[in-house]
Amino acid sequence: MAFELKEGLFVVDELKNVSIxxxxxxxxxxxxxxxxxxxxxxxxxxxxxxDMKLLERYExxxxxxxxxxxxxxxxxxxLSMNKRGACGIDLKTAKARLVTIACCxxxxxxxxxxxxxxxxxxxEFGEDFPIDLGGxxxxxxxxxxxxxxxxxxxxxxxxxxxxWAERELMRVLHATHIGNEESLLDYESKAMHVSMVDHxxxxxxxxxxxxxxxxxxxxxxxxxxxxxxxxxxxxxPVIVVVGHNVLYSKPVLDYLEEMGxxxxxxxxxxxxxxxxxxxxxxxxxxxxxxPISYQLRVIRSGLPDVMVSDEQCIRADLLEACKAMGIxxxxxxxxxxxxxxxxxxxxxxxxxxxxxxxxxxxxxxxDPEKVGQVAPLVAEGVFKKHGGERKYRFFATDxxxxxEINKCTQCMNCVFTCPHNLRxxxxxxxxxxxxxxxxxxxxxxxxIACMKCEQACPxxxxxxxxxxxxxxxxxxxxxxxxxxxxxxxxxxEIRNVGQPIVMGQIPGVIAAVGCINFPDEMKSLREIxxxxxKRRYIVVTSGCHAMDLGMxxxxxxxxxFEKYPGNFDAGCITNMGSCVANSHxxxxxxxxxxxxxxxxxxxxxxxxxxxxxxxxxxxxxxxxPYSHKAAxxxxxxxxLGVPVVVGPHGTKYRRAYIGKYYKxxxxxxxxxxxxxxxxxEPAPDSLLIAVETKEEAIVQxxxxxxxxxxxxxxxxxxxxxxxxxxxxxLGTLPDDWPIYVRSEADLPLRMKEELMHILxxxxxxxxxxxxxxxxxxxxxxxxxxxxxxxxxxxxxxYAGEKPPQ
Amino acid sequence: xxVSKEDKYPIARRYQIADIQVSREATAVKPNVxxxxxxxxxxxxxxTGGKLLREEKLVEVAxxxxxxxxxxxxxxxxxxxxxxxxxxxxxSVFTLHYVTxxxxxxxxxxxxxxxxxDVVIFLGFLPxxxxxxxxxxxxxxxxxxxxxxxxxxxxxxxSFTNLTANKELYYRMLDEVVNGI
Ligand code: SF4
Ligand code: SF4
Ligand code: SF4
Numbered sequence: 001m002a003f004e005l006k007e008g009l010f011v012v013d014e015l016k017n018v019s020i021x022x023x024x025x026x027x028x029x030x031x032x033x034x035x036x037x038x039x040x041x042x043x044x045x046x047x048x049x050x051d052m053k054l055l056e057r058y059e060x061x062x063x064x065x066x067x068x069x070x071x072x073x074x075x076x077x078x079l080s081m082n083k084r085g086a087c088g089i090d091l092k093t094a095k096a097r098l099v100t101i102a103c104c105x106x107x108x109x110x111x112x113x114x115x116x117x118x119x120x121x122x123x124e125f126g127e128d129f130p131i132d133l134g135g136x137x138x139x140x141x142x143x144x145x146x147x148x149x150x151x152x153x154x155x156x157x158x159x160x161x162x163x164w165a166e167r168e169l170m171r172v173l174h175a176t177h178i179g180n181e182e183s184l185l186d187y188e189s190k191a192m193h194v195s196m197v198d199h200x201x202x203x204x205x206x207x208x209x210x211x212x213x214x215x216x217x218x219x220x221x222x223x224x225x226x227x228x229x230x231x232x233x234x235x236x237p238v239i240v241v242v243g244h245n246v247l248y249s250k251p252v253l254d255y256l257e258e259m260g261x262x263x264x265x266x267x268x269x270x271x272x273x274x275x276x277x278x279x280x281x282x283x284x285x286x287x288x289x290x291p292i293s294y295q296l297r298v299i300r301s302g303l304p305d306v307m308v309s310d311e312q313c314i315r316a317d318l319l320e321a322c323k324a325m326g327i328x329x330x331x332x333x334x335x336x337x338x339x340x341x342x343x344x345x346x347x348x349x350x351x352x353x354x355x356x357x358x359x360x361x362x363x364x365x366x367d368p369e370k371v372g373q374v375a376p377l378v379a380e381g382v383f384k385k386h387g388g389e390r391k392y393r394f395f396a397t398d399x400x401x402x403x404e405i406n407k408c409t410q411c412m413n414c415v416f417t418c419p420h421n422l423r424x425x426x427x428x429x430x431x432x433x434x435x436x437x438x439x440x441x442x443x444x445x446x447x448i449a450c451m452k453c454e455q456a457c458p459x460x461x462x463x464x465x466x467x468x469x470x471x472x473x474x475x476x477x478x479x480x481x482x483x484x485x486x487x488x489x490x491x492x493e494i495r496n497v498g499q500p501i502v503m504g505q506i507p508g509v510i511a512a513v514g515c516i517n518f519p520d521e522m523k524s525l526r527e528i529x530x531x532x533x534k535r536r537y538i539v540v541t542s543g544c545h546a547m548d549l550g551m552x553x554x555x556x557x558x559x560x561f562e563k564y565p566g567n568f569d570a571g572c573i574t575n576m577g578s579c580v581a582n583s584h585x586x587x588x589x590x591x592x593x594x595x596x597x598x599x600x601x602x603x604x605x606x607x608x609x610x611x612x613x614x615x616x617x618x619x620x621x622x623x624x625p626y627s628h629k630a631a632x633x634x635x636x637x638x639x640l641g642v643p644v645v646v647g648p649h650g651t652k653y654r655r656a657y658i659g660k661y662y663k664x665x666x667x668x669x670x671x672x673x674x675x676x677x678x679x680x681e682p683a684p685d686s687l688l689i690a691v692e693t694k695e696e697a698i699v700q701x702x703x704x705x706x707x708x709x710x711x712x713x714x715x716x717x718x719x720x721x722x723x724x725x726x727x728x729x730l731g732t733l734p735d736d737w738p739i740y741v742r743s744e745a746d747l748p749l750r751m752k753e754e755l756m757h758i759l760x761x762x763x764x765x766x767x768x769x770x771x772x773x774x775x776x777x778x779x780x781x782x783x784x785x786x787x788x789x790x791x792x793x794x795x796x797x798y799a800g801e802k803p804p805q
Numbered sequence: 806x807x808v809s810k811e812d813k814y815p816i817a818r819r820y821q822i823a824d825i826q827v828s829r830e831a832t833a834v835k836p837n838v839x840x841x842x843x844x845x846x847x848x849x850x851x852x853t854g855g856k857l858l859r860e861e862k863l864v865e866v867a868x869x870x871x872x873x874x875x876x877x878x879x880x881x882x883x884x885x886x887x888x889x890x891x892x893x894x895x896x897s898v899f900t901l902h903y904v905t906x907x908x909x910x911x912x913x914x915x916x917x918x919x920x921x922x923d924v925v926i927f928l929g930f931l932p933x934x935x936x937x938x939x940x941x942x943x944x945x946x947x948x949x950x951x952x953x954x955x956x957x958x959x960x961x962x963x964s965f966t967n968l969t970a971n972k973e974l975y976y977r978m979l980d981e982v983v984n985g986i
């Protein structure tokens with residue numbers, strides 16, 4: 001006898017010869033007393049009202065890269081000067097659509113990864129495998145709780161969130177079809193929606209891998225992992241992994257550990273897979289070669305004996321590049337098969353032989369366990385062939401290098417195709433005339449090894465090799481330490497910092513995340529970040545930014561990870577992990593609302609985002625964003641009320657959200673305490689903004705940490721940093737500082753009197769000098785009970801009445 | 806020294822070969838044309854970028870603009886070196902991204918509150934960053950934009966030609982602009 005049950009609670013007496021298949025058991029909700037909020041599993045329109053609130057203030061800004069569209073066969077259409085195409089769409093709306101598509105791609109990448117992860121892990125560990133993130137993490141999945149309205153307890157539970165995400169992604173992608181949205185605001189709302197999906201799927205992927213692979217669980221003092229070119233022991237076979245999905249490369253560690261042969265190999269990686277290898281390996285069994293811009297550096301150095309690629313951000317000419325150096329490639333992800341034959345049915349020996357002998361330049365092997373065996377054997381086989389004598393100097397001889405340099409005619413074709421307009425011509429000319437390579441060597445610090453210049457060069461000069469060889473010693477001896485990604489923030493850490501963040505005594509949380517398309521040398525990133533660590537902000541990082549920081553040393557030879565602790569606390573720097581670990585940064589902001597302020601999370605997104613926007617002084621920072629994922633991550637943060645500062649290349653995402661401080665009618669909230677709708681200071685005054693220089697980045701980050709809810713002491717501390725940093729880097733007080741002053745208590749102590757004089761003489765404020773008080777001038781007075789919200793329903797919930805008009 | 810008629814100007818080669826749009830490309834202009842455009846403007850303003858922190862000559866040029874009564878909006882941290890020279894920029898803290906957003910707003914009265922700027926001159930920017938802002942201004946505003954950077958900026962209304970290979974000529978052209986206003 002067999003029967004199938006749908007959903008529900010069942011009691012079955014006297015089970016005999018009965019087989020039961022249960023659709024899904026609804027668990028008893030005995031512990032979760034939190035009431036369900038208004039928007040569990042929100043559909044594509046559920047949060048539109050919140051989005052429109054944001055978009056009304058933070059007006060979308062478009063900077064077209066093309067003014068034409070060729071998405072359908074009615075085109076191409078000239079949309080310049082905001083004209084409309086044959087389908088009726090105008091340039092701004094077309095750009096909004098394009099950004100929505102970019103965010104869809106980003107969310108789909110993390111989502112594809114998450115889906116793959118949970119399916120694989122459920123198969124391996126079972127759907128009941130518990131989600132246990134350690135004793136210090138009770139709020140296991142803050143984003144999923146807030147968005148989906150569930151508390152996932154097992155790997156199987158994550159499927160519910162995943163299914164919602166897949167459905168919503170499909171809906172948003174649908175909306176980008178020709179003939180759908182007419183308003184750019186609706187596209188922006190959809191971009192925000194799918195970017196919130198992105199945050200959910202990042203959380204799914206990272207939680208799943210943390211619990212199943214036993215990665216660090218919210219540990220502040222994770223080990224330090226060797227980072228940089230110089231950490232590679234060239235006397236061992238070298239296995240290099242690249243990409244974002246550790247599922248395929250982890251078995252390499254497992255296999256070698258099982259064989260007791262970890263010591264015999266060098267395993268290193270590029271980009272997020274290497275973060276996650278360090279998280280699963282922990283004990284230094286794998287190293288970090290460098291960020292994604294190191295791909296061609298690494299390959300052309302000839303150091304790898306085998307490359308294992310998975311997915312996302314990897315060069316689309318990886319096979320070509322590996323082939324040119326005789327490095328066998330194992331492609332593993334179905335998202336990047338690279339035209340290679342699928343050898344999953346082949347026996348291990350046959351695959352190894354094909355790759356070591358060079359019969360095949362690469363294979364597609366989507367079977368993780370086999371990858372675990374094949375990669376080491378191939379590396380060993382290749383190593384045996386060269387016996388450790390790799391051709392790893394970019395050029396066989398110095399003469400070859402100079403021959404290449406001497407070919408340059410200074411035509412500058414390379415300069416006009418380089419994303420940074422690097423002056424390769426000048427470097428070459430200087431070397432030709434003086435035999436000094438220093439100008440070329442300097443370019444190495446900024447070159448992202450994209451290869452565009454080489455294709456533009458009429459003399460076919462191997463420009464990347466010239467640049468790398470010119471800085472050979474420094475590049476090859478670059479060593480450093482990155483703290484292994486720690487995953488979530490502890491509830492206890494939030495308990496300690498929640499109040500000082502919301503009150504403003506901890507001046508802000510700076511999250512440096514993302515890719516490597518930096519506007520200048522890598523070391524600027526450290527300068528920017530360290531300014532905030534020293535000023536006792538909370539600094540967190542992840543992805544390529546984290547591994548860059550792991551390579552930049554100070555005069556004492558220390559990276560920030562060696563110098564500062566890894567806690568989520570003032571004056572520390574925390575590495576969360578890979579791209580998908582960015583979810584824990586959003587998660588930390590959400591947890592502050594819940595743990596410190598007791599705001600319910602369950603299906604309650606708008607209230608939480610409103611809380612974060614008004615109270616949590618967190619700012620995202622991406623000095624060199626380039627991927628679609630970065631677009632989705634940033635937009636997801638924006639919907640959650642977290643502003644993001646990007647480097648100048650970030651303007652090529654085409655869209656920003658920039659408010660206008662001079663329009664007072666845009667800056668208002670409902671105050672639940674006074675029951676009034678009131679004007680407030682424009683803080684923060686943008687949700688997505690680009691900066692050009694490190695000086696500008698530092699000042700903007702400090703500036704965007706200000707929140708309406710700051711206490712006087714908090715505002716005073718935030719303004720102190722903002723004003724000091726502005727004086728240091730801009731040479732003057734910032735233009736807009738008075739708009740953040742609510743009373744004399746907000747003023748930085750050291751400059752109080754001086755600032756009051758300026759307010760009086762330059763801004764016409766009235767000061768009572770006997771009492772040393774501001775009498776007239778501020779946008780609003782300070783009120784300790786100020787309780788701001790932008791959301792009518794939230795107002796009603798806490799005020800018990802309809803909001804004032 | 807002024808740029809003489811005999812000087813051959815390099816061709817207007819886009820700073821980035823692939824930054825192409827179908828609508829008009831900037832008219833490559835000689836310094837005297839730039840000077841005339843500025844002289845005829847009702848509300849001209851010079852916007853300076855981060856390159857001023859690394860290139861002394863650009864600071865000198867901005868200083869001369871200022872001494873001739875052209876106000877300056879300083880971005881990218883350039884205010885520091887300008888203030889050291891006694892200049893008071895109209896704004897120091899807003900990034901070019903902000904400034905462009907404000908300029909796109911026809912209701913904006915400028916940082917001094919005296920009404921919208923009509924002619925905007927850009928000096929000292931990362932070319933790809935300036936290009937995006939010029940593109941926004943081209944498509945969504947009526948503003949006259951002039952780039953006097955060393956890279957030819959296709960999306961400005963007027964731009965210096967490409968002078969990256971000839972710094973000397975570039976500097977002479979800058980001098981000629983400031984001498985002509
Ligand atoms: S989608 Fe619209 S604007 Fe684009 S090519 Fe087709 S008709 Fe033209
Ligand atoms: S490889 Fe380096 S130098 Fe060449 S175009 Fe790319 S970033 Fe510029
Ligand atoms: S394109 Fe080639 S020949 Fe021309 S300047 Fe660049 S490196 Fe020299």
